[in-house]
Each structure stands twice: as C-alpha cells, then as structure tokens.
Amino acid sequence: MKKTTLMSVSKSKLTLIFLLLLSGLSFGQTDFYFALPGNGSTSQNGRAPQGAQRYNRSVWLISAAEMSASGLTTGTSFNSITFSYTVPQNIATSGNMIVYLENTSDIANNKSTNWATAIGGMTVVSNGAVTIPASETFTITFAGGSPFTYSGSGLYVAFDYSNPAGTLSTPNTGLCTTTLTGGLKSAMSTTAAPTTIAASNWRPQTVLGIAVSCARPVTLNFSPTSTTSATLSWTTIAPDSTIEWGPIGFTQGSGTTLSNVTSPYLLGGLAASSNYSYYVRSNCAVSNSSIWAGPIDFHTVYEPVTPPYTAGFEVNSLPFVGWSASGTGGNDWFINPGAALAQEGNNAAAVVTGTTVANNWMFSRGVNLVADQQATITYYVRNFVNGSTNIASYQLRVGTSPNSVDQTTTLLSEANINNVTYALKTVNYTPTVTGTYYFGFLHNSPANAVGTHAFLMDNFNIQQTLSVNDLVSSSMKIYPNPSKDFVTIESDNNYMIDAIQITDLNGRIIDSYSVNANEYGLNISNLSKGVYLIRIATDNGVGVKKLVKE
Numbered sequence: 001m002k003k004t005t006l007m008s009v010s011k012s013k014l015t016l017i018f019l020l021l022l023s024g025l026s027f028g029q030t031d032f033y034f035a036l037p038g039n040g041s042t043s044q045n046g047r048a049p050q051g052a053q054r055y056n057r058s059v060w061l062i063s064a065a066e067m068s069a070s071g072l073t074t075g076t077s078f079n080s081i082t083f084s085y086t087v088p089q090n091i092a093t094s095g096n097m098i099v100y101l102e103n104t105s106d107i108a109n110n111k112s113t114n115w116a117t118a119i120g121g122m123t124v125v126s127n128g129a130v131t132i133p134a135s136e137t138f139t140i141t142f143a144g145g146s147p148f149t150y151s152g153s154g155l156y157v158a159f160d161y162s163n164p165a166g167t168l169s170t171p172n173t174g175l176c177t178t179t180l181t182g183g184l185k186s187a188m189s190t191t192a193a194p195t196t197i198a199a200s201n202w203r204p205q206t207v208l209g210i211a212v213s214c215a216r217p218v219t220l221n222f223s224p225t226s227t228t229s230a231t232l233s234w235t236t237i238a239p240d241s242t243i244e245w246g247p248i249g250f251t252q253g254s255g256t257t258l259s260n261v262t263s264p265y266l267l268g269g270l271a272a273s274s275n276y277s278y279y280v281r282s283n284c285a286v287s288n289s290s291i292w293a294g295p296i297d298f299h300t301v302y303e304p305v306t307p308p309y310t311a312g313f314e315v316n317s318l319p320f321v322g323w324s325a326s327g328t329g330g331n332d333w334f335i336n337p338g339a340a341l342a343q344e345g346n347n348a349a350a351v352v353t354g355t356t357v358a359n360n361w362m363f364s365r366g367v368n369l370v371a372d373q374q375a376t377i378t379y380y381v382r383n384f385v386n387g388s389t390n391i392a393s394y395q396l397r398v399g400t401s402p403n404s405v406d407q408t409t410t411l412l413s414e415a416n417i418n419n420v421t422y423a424l425k426t427v428n429y430t431p432t433v434t435g436t437y438y439f440g441f442l443h444n445s446p447a448n449a450v451g452t453h454a455f456l457m458d459n460f461n462i463q464q465t466l467s468v469n470d471l472v473s474s475s476m477k478i479y480p481n482p483s484k485d486f487v488t489i490e491s492d493n494n495y496m497i498d499a500i501q502i503t504d505l506n507g508r509i510i511d512s513y514s515v516n517a518n519e520y521g522l523n524i525s526n527l528s529k530g531v532y533l534i535r536i537a538t539d540n541g542v543g544v545k546k547l548v549k550e
Contacts, residue, residue, distance in 0.1 A: 029420050030079060030209040031216050031291070033070045034153070036062045038084065038175040038205035046188035048083040048174030048204035049161050051093035051132040055193040058186035059118050059158035060203040061109040072208065074152030076370055080209035081157070082139040088174035092133050095163030097140055099126040101148045102156040109183050111156065118185065119158055123148045132168070137211075145379075157206060162193060180306040207274035214256075216291050217241060217263075222298035224319075224432065227272035228296050238282035242289070245278040248320075252279055259283075273302045275320050292503040304366030306474070307375065307464040313347045317465040322365030324402050331486065332451040333362035333443070335502055336456065343380040343422040343458035349441075350456045353390060353448040363402035364439040367462055370474060371434040375464040377411070379457055380422040387451025391418040394455060395442040398429060407440040422458065425478070472543030482548035483524060489545075495538040500540050502547075503533045524549055 046056040058417050067136040100122035111118040126142040168190070178201045187194035217234035225231050233241065240262055246255030258265075260283070270276065279294035302322030312337050318325055325333040327533060336342075336350035351360050369375055383392045401404035411427045430438060439462075443455050475493040487502065497520055502510040510532065513522070522534075527549045533546045 002039050004028075004534045009473050011308060013033065014145075023201045026045045029162075029215045031212050031213055032080075032082065032207050032209050032251045034205070034217070035072060035208045036060075036066055036177060036203060036206035037070075037178060038176040039203060040063075042178050043085050043202040043204075044117035044171040044173050045200070045202070046084065046183055046186055047132075047176050047200065047202045048172075049097070049132050049138060050160060050172060050174075051089040051091075051163075051169035052171040053188040054163050054168070056161040056186075056188040057194055057197060058184060058204070059109070059111050059156060060184035060198065060206075061104070061106060061111075061180065061184075062155045062157060062203075062206060063107060063180065064105070064152070064154040067150075067153075070208075072150060074150065076146065076150040076210055078139045078142065078150070078208045078367060079211045080139055081126075082137055082207035082416075084173050084175040084205045084207075084208070085136050085138070085172045088095040088134050088136055089132065089172040090130050091136060091167065093163055093169050094131045095161055096158040097126065097127065099124040099127050099140060099142065099361050101144070102155075103151040104154045104156050105154075106154055109156075109180070109185060109199070111185055111406070112154055112423065113199070114195075114504045115160075115195055115197055117189075119160075119195065122152045122156060122158060129517050131140055132161075132169075132172070134486045140338075141209075149535045150377075160193075161420075165330060170406055175205040177205065178202055192387055194280060197305050201363065202364040203214050214238065214282050214288045214290040217280045217282055218293070219279060220278075220296040220298065224299055224301045227303055228270050228340055229266055229268040230276070230300055231264050231266050231268060232278055232280070232296075234293070235263070236282040236290075238284045238290070240283050241280050242283060243278050243280045244292075245276055247279060248275040250277055252292065252295075270300045272300055272309075273305075273322060275315065287361065302365055305367050305515050306368045307462050309365075309367060309462050311460040313342075314345050315347070315464045318349070318362070323361070323363060325362045326404070327358070327360030327443070331359055331360070333441070333550055341384065341456060343382075348456045348458040350384070350454050353445045353453040354454070355442075355449065356447050357502060358393075358447075359444040361404050361407075362441045362443070362457075363407075364435040364460065366402075366438055367530045368433045369429075369435065369464055372432045373464055374428050375462055375508070377384045377429065377439065377460070377462045378542060379425055379460040381414075381417065381455065381457050382422045383417050383420055384454040385420070385451065386453075388448055388453040390446060390448045390453035391409050391415070391453040392443075392445045392453075394444060396425075397426060397440045397442060399440065400435065402438045404440070404442075407438075407442075411439075417455070417510050422456075450461040471546060472536070472538055472541040475545075476543050476545050476546055483550045484550045485523065485525040487522050487524060488519065489522060489534070489536065491538065492546065493540075494518055497536060497538050499537040501537075502527075503535065504530070506539075 046392040102122040125145040127144040182199040217236040219235040244255040277295040282290040331352040333351045342348040396412040397407035497515040
C-alpha cells in the first residue's frame, strides 16, 4: 500500500534560510545549486557538521534524479559545499574538515557501515582547517584536495570533521530532508573518531558551488505593488541585468524580454489579480552574461471578487489565490501539493499542528456581498494523522478585514474532527451591510505530542443569489464618489437608465431626472455636503446607490 505523507515544510523559514545562504555567497563569481533541498526536517545528530562534537563523520547519497532536478549537468566541477542550520550553534568552532565526492549509479546508500571502507574509492576534494560559524549557513570552499568532475549520475558526498582539543559549542540544528530511507550513514563522538557509522533517513541540505565568469543573480523576490504592477528584485554584482517575464509557467523564450534593467524593477502594465513568472540573468560585460536564474512566480494585488467564487488552491502558495495566513502555536497554513490529500484537483490548504494548542488563521480573498441577501458557503475538511491520534478543531469566522481582530462573527465551530476522508460543510451568512468581507479559518486543534497531525480544507465556494433590484444595484457605478460637482452614473450590464431620483437619508426627494440612456452625467454642485441615496430606475428593475457630496 502506498503511504501518503504530508509536506509540512515551513515555507517562510526555508525561504529565509535560502536568502541568507545565497546573499552571503553571491559575490565570489560562483553559481550555487541546491543539489539536495531540505524538506523541513531537522537534526542535531551530525548529519551536517556539528560544532558540539569533537568528531563527526557522514556519508550520504544524492540520487541522479535529485542532481538533475537541481540543474547540475555532466562535466561540472564543484568549488564549494554549503550546509544550512535552522538553529545555529552559540559560538564558532574550529577544526579540520575533509570532504569526499564520488559519482555513482546507486539508487540507495550502499556504503559500508565501516568508515574506512565507506570512503574507499572516493575523491578527496578538500582537506584543511575550517570554522563552523554561529550562523545559519556554513560554506567550505574546496582547497587541499584533488580535481573532481561530475559525470551526470548520482553523487556520494562525505565529510570527516575533527576538533580534538578546541572549544565546543551548543548543538546546532541542521536542515535536512527525509525523502530517502537510509540515505545517510553517520556517527559523531566527543572522545574519538568513530570507526562505525549507522544508517539514517536524515540527509543534510546540500548546496554545491560552481566557479563561473559571471555569477547568476540570487535572492530573487517580488512585491505586489498594485493591481497592475509588481516590483521584482534580485541581487547581483553585475552593472545591469536582463529579465524575461510572462504568464505563470510560461516557456522561456516566449515571454517579454527587458534588457539593461537594475534591481529593484517596477514592472507595470499587468492585469489585476493575476499570476506571472520571471527569469533574470546578470550582464557582467558586453559579451559576458550569466545563465538565467528562475523562474520566480509573482502576482499583482488581488481585488475583492463577487460571487459565485471558488478557491481550489491549485497554486503553489496562498497569496497566489489572494489568501493569507498568520498565527502562533504551530505552523502557518500552506498549500499542500499532491492529489492524494486533495478533495479535488492536486492541492489542498493544510496546517500542521505543533506541540502547543494551535492558533493559526487563514483568511480568504475579499468577497463582495450585498446586504440582506443570504450567502451560502461550502467547503470540505478532513483530519490527517501519521503516527498521531490527535483530532482537529477549527472555527469559520467572517469579518471586514483579513486579520483576527476583525473576524467578529463566528459562522461555525467544530471540534473532535477525526474523519480521514473529506466531509462537506455548508454554512449560510446574511450580511447587514453591503461591502467586502473576508472569511477566516481558525485552526485551534489540541497540541500534538507525537507523529504528524494536520487539518486540511479544500474546494471553498461561496454563492449569493440576488433579487432583481439587488442585481441592478450591484451593476451600477457612480464615480467619482465622493464628489463636489459632477458624477457619472453607468451600468456594467448595459442596462437602459430610465430615471434618476435623489433623496436624503430621511427619504425626502431632492431632485428627479428623466434619462433614457445607458450612462448619465449628474450635476450635484447645488447639493449641500452630506450623504444621499440615488434611486436608479432601469428597464431591468430599480437599484439604489449611496452618494457622498463633499
């Protein structure tokens, strides 16, 4: 039976480590490749070099598929290796480090548990003094070893760290991946160099460096500036760069290319509530450009949407559907990839329960609702356990802003959820004021002591069926509003406007106009400052809009 696991990576933490790593390595004309990315797993057991131990030996396999996915190709020569830590050691520690590499066709770690046998046949690519820093990344620039050329296959990596008499630190916590059973063999000691190593699933995140004449940009990022623009940013030592952008997932070569640009770059002319991708390369000289970095996905500001509206989470992260997350007591909501844990499609929204009571919010995109008309919200939820017996709890709330303070109305509160298949939930809500609303999912499951526990939600949908007059009101626009003198009244649905009537908030008729047009310019310069109601009679019914006179 195939085992289904939940990807529980804290994406914000991994992104931070990624940025810290590359920003510290970018300026030596070296390109860096995540030969083995972490998956959120961590270890203090010397899978990555451990400053709290005097002796530390590890050997692990990076499969051919993993090497290929990183972009590394046949014929490459490496000049460095970098490890990452989610919790650094408290002080820097110094010792000697030997780094070994070996090409292999193995798909499992077949190295001996005897250290001398395990490193037999491997190439020493670096041998010399090192200092494990009290920071989140540790880079060893290869020196004192022999040349090594990557053959395009899998790769064995090993290190032998020794600090016989120097100061020791508190334990660091290395970022790892657990995607290959028995993928690493290692041992550590404070007394003598281990001669025997033992198997583990925890392989350290491994970044390999390649010397180049022009380093590609790093720390690619973006910020959604407006509904029609986004700011793209990256780090490079080159005087300028070239970017290529297009719709999310576009094939490079089919996008729009912009040359001689610098970071940050404001990209305009975009569509609201839309997702894109971009690539960027450094231009070190007229005939010396780096390889492309990317793609990095980006988006514009997401506008509120009018029902019917469905969110199926078929993107990489919540902001790319206009949703957001925040909270404490566990992990943030994220989009979990994989059809096995989705109600429909390939993804679902998920949140992993920590060792304290959860308090994690996920907020929907803004939804435009009309007063006094019932909205129907449907969605699916399920419990997930792997080595855990925990149950899920959550609340569905609604408010006028995507933050916990403004989520003042509880629509549904459920506890003791233990179903491991999706269950449909249906909730009704009737707003008293026309406006933009945000629906908040509060994950408040009990603390989880062992294994993995998560709560999943998928296929969020909201409907609001309006009466004829409500449809007329929602289709009408008055702009500018507020205004001092003139406003324009028009219909999105091309309704014919027959008549317009202005009343004050007490219902007193101020003025009336015969129109017989789809659009009408109204002079309000004679009105006193205040709030008025504009009654708009059309061939499809009557609508009412509010107008503010300045």
